[in-house]
Amino acid sequence: MDYKALGLVAGIEIHQQLDTKEKLFCHCPTMLREIPEHDGEFFRFLRATVSEMGEIDRAAKEEMKNNRKFQYYTYDTTCLVENDEEPPAPLNDEALSVCLTIGKMFGMTPVPQLHIMRKLVIDGSNTSGFQRTALVAFNGSLPNGGEIETICLEEEAAQRVKDEVFSLDRLGIPLIEITTSPCMHSPEEVQAVAEHIGMVLRSTGKVKRGIGTIRQDVNISIAQGARVEIKGVQELDLIAEVVRREVQRQQNLLRIRDELLARGASVEGAAGLDITALFRDTKSAVLKKAKKIHAVTLKGFAGLVGREIQPERRLGSEMSDYAKKCGVGGIFHTDELPAYGVTAEEVAIVRSHMNAAENDCVILVAGANEKQAACAIHQVITRANIARSDKAVPEETRKMLESGSTAYMRPLPGADRMYPETDVLPVIIDDKRWAAVTVPELLTVKAERFTREYGIEKNYALQLAGSDKLPLFDRAVREGIKPKLSAFTLLSTVTELRREGVDVRAMTDEAYLAIWHAVEDGKAAKEAIPDLIRSLAEGTSVDAALAKLGPSVSRSELETIVKKIIAERSDFVAEKGKAALGPLMGIVMAEVRGSVDGKVVSEILRKEIEAATPAKTP
Amino acid sequence: MAVVKLDSGYNIGVNPTACSLVTHPPQAPVKKAEVAQNKSLPNLAIVSTGGTIASRIDYRTGSVTSQFDASDILTAIPELAEIANYRTIPLATILSENMTPAIWQDLARAVYDEIKGGAQGIIVTHGTDTMAYSAAALSFMIDTPVPIVFVGSQRSADRPSSDNAMNAACAAAAATSDLGEVAVVMHATTNDDHCAIHRGTRVRKMHTSRRDAFRSLGMDPVGTVAYPSREVTLAKGAVRRGTRKLALHDRIEPHCALVQFYPGMNPDILKAYEGYAGLIIAGTGLGHTSTALIPQLKHLTESGTIVVMTSQCMNGRVCDRVYDTGRDLLAAGVLEGGDMLPEAALVKMMWVLANEKDRKKAAALMQADLKGECTRRSAHGL
Secondary structure, three states: OOHHHHOOEEEEEEEEEEOOOEOOOOOOEOOOOOHHHOOEEEEEEOOOOOOOOOOOOHHHHHHOOOOOEEEEEEOOOOOOOOOOOOOOOOOOHHHHHHHHHHHHHOOOEEOOEEOEEEEEOOOOOOOOOEEEEEEEEEEEEOOOOOEEEEEEEEEOOOEEEEOOEEEOOOOOOEEEEEEEOOOEOOHHHHHHHHHHHHHHHHHOOOEOOOOOOEEEEEEEEOOOOOOEEEEEEOOHHHHHHHHHHHHHHHHHHHHHHHHHHHHOOEEOOOOOEEOHHHHOOOOOHHHHHOOEEEEEEEEOOOOOOOOEEEOOEEHHHHHHHHHHOOOOOOOEEOOOOOOOOOOHHHHHHHHHHOOOOOOOEEEEEEEOOHHHHHHHHHHHHHHHHHHOOOOOOOOEEEEEOOOOOEEEEEEOOOHHHEEEOOOOOOEEOOHHHHHOOOOOOOHHHHHHHHHHHHOOOHHHHHHHHHOOOHHHHHHHHHOOOOHHHHHHHHHHHHHHHHHHOOOHHHOOHHHHHHHHHHHHOOOOOHHHHHHHHHHHHOOOOHHHHHHHOOOOOOHHHHHHHHHHHHHHOHHHHHHHHHHHHHHHHHHHHHHHOOOOOHHHHHHHHHHHHHHHOOOOOO | OEEEEOOOOOEEEEOHHHOOOOOOOOOOOOOOOOOOOOOOOOEEEEEEOOOOOOOOOOOOOOOOOOOOOHHHHHHHOHHHHHOOEEEEEEOOOOOHHHOOHHHHHHHHHHHHHHHHOOOOEEEEEOOOOOHHHHHHHHHHHEEOOOOEEEEOOOOOOOOOOOOHHHHHHHHHHHHOOOEOOEEEEEEOOOOOOEEEEEEOOOEEEOOOOOOOOEEEOOOOOOEEEEOOOOOEEEOOOOOEOOOOOOEEOOOOOOOEEEEEOOOOOOHHHHHHHOOOOEEEEEEEOOOEOOHHHHHHHHHHHHOOOEEEEEEOOOOOOOOOOOOHHHHHHHHOOOEEOOOOOHHHHHHHHHHHHHHOOOHHHHHHHHHOOOOOOOOOOOOOOO
């Protein structure tokens, strides 16, 4: 697809958790917990409040359509600040330092004085109803020529357990938000920029690792389309696919609009009709349960509501997302009926009651009360009118679904969601502080150095530079361990053992170092490392594990052992010749129980095999 | 630093010399939505002493906490419109730590006037720091047939999680209920599940920041208001609407003090209270000071200052008959303050000494139960 011709413009926002000792506005550890570990819970209602400019944010207004009660889980690692029962502590200076480092790495300018803001978020994920955030630096540059507009320091939101239940362990973990300009023009470019930023972040060694610790939001639009912000892309590999699918969605919405206009499509009235009575004896479980059923006729929409706009997503899905804001489970539309227990006869009755012609589509919503049903059908009408308007692609915040398709969340928030955090003092970032910020070596640069200086293969070097075991590797090098030895252990041996089911997390840095020193001092053979790690992982002490190895064997003793083994298998050696080396290697190593370097064993074996096999006569 | 608001909504601080004036936009008019009130609902008066209930920053109008009429409050907390019909009296806009006995008097007079004028209940919005003192003051200064309910918020009204809306709704429900005394209505737990109705003379702020900071000491709350149902449940001991006949006794003797004893306290400190009408001591344990203080206390009582002992334990009753020091304090003319809270005892002393000039009778009043501040029986543990 020619994305340039389509006018694709994309930018990204990267949210990365920082690996600080304490949270951003309290002194709790930045530690995630298991849900069953929670030791308390409480619940609250949230209300939209006006910004300091006197307006209620449109995204907040949307969330308020449905008055919700939120429940929160607390832990022995959370405090009254997370509970919104205590004013925030001063901004965590360690987190600010990490942000300044990252800002400097992108060549940015820091703000002279940082002001903490409250960003209104009333979906329940923040007990306070806002997320504290501060603009730290601006004007950074990217390798593709694009720009990083801003970096902000924010507090992480609470993790949703299910529905309206949240877990407070994650709330308040420092988060850096990096926003690029809309400077990307193809799905692959978006992915490449995201990868680059991720690499820079990891280069600091001060960011959290693992699923959920980094999230990408992608801003996408195409010509005639609209800016759409897709939240929460957790896997880097999916970014390009998300962009491709959004382009596809916007194109299809534009095509549907053209067809609606060609058909002269319209929406009847501003409110729906109450058709509850038509379903008094229905077999459809959902409709039978509903206290109120409202319907609207969309003139000229037949076939288009059910048309796919993205894999597994239809125009009907968009209407359904809008309706759900009122608390209903979704919508029914005649493009997909009869189904869900609704019979063909019932469809005919509805169509006739709603004066729907063949070219029309009827939408039904089932509500728990009049207010809910009226709200939901109103939302459907709003979305249907958008579909046939000049702005057929609405500006929206959307959430990513598992496959890479997206669903509507809320309108794009505006500046009205910002309010100053009056409980935290501003922080000055003066020239002295900025000058003192040191920039760490980029992981890519580090990897090149490993290859150049230590002869570590390029792929291994990149893996090592990005590994959380990097500090251990550096320490081993400083202690005189051969870089290749420690790198091979950490990247290859440990991975194999983990796959085998060995609990390698039990291995301390000291344990690794003890093993490597034993190898370097000739007390253990390289080949014994996997066995040593296995024993240590099971709780054996380093000394005991080493003692389990055979007693050290001198070269002459080894030669005797080798000669004896060859003599015992003289027929085999005679028959196989040099090819006997491999099989005999295992037997000798078992005999010396890992106390001799395999290289030495192989050297002596080769020599003794040669000696034992008569040279072929020419 | 000059604060600059960016288009994104973020604020940053920059050096003022880096800024130049582009235009000076005219001050925007205050946006005003008139909210219709339902005249068939009970009439309540809201007397405001600080702008907590509907306060916010507004850069365009430049106002901070001045919005205070019924429309402002009903716009901020629409739920209130379902409960009553309101009249609003902006009495003061102060932080509650700046409250004075003179403002208690203004408050008592304003509340009295509203009740006399037909209000079926009163809501007093108040900063939480000294709310308990003011509630105690009105308890003594007004005999009220209707509920006088103090309410505030622990989390500012400008945040979505503020407790102001629920507290205000519960206060309005309590003010329209069968209650007939001065009370504080605030969150009972950290949940948004119900508010407690505390007796004005037995309530204390027991936490600096939690929503459920207010607790009744030495007794259960006199009632609860469930939320969001707003159902009011009154305890057996709660004074009922109409029990007392409306009267105002607004005299106050401000020359009274409260001092907390601590180990090693210099007796000379007490010299500062010479000439005071009354002094409340928050003593240790059963109601003690060090022996070293006793001569100075004796000197104070002999020169006409009434000295009453309370306990910094907050829970339990003073008894100066157990240990020698206690007996010496009694001998020095110090009165036992029963199980009165030190702050309630101070307010009561200001009221008693202004209204009863006879020293003996005043002393007796200090030890009598006037408005639920003293309990006859210690029914409660901790």
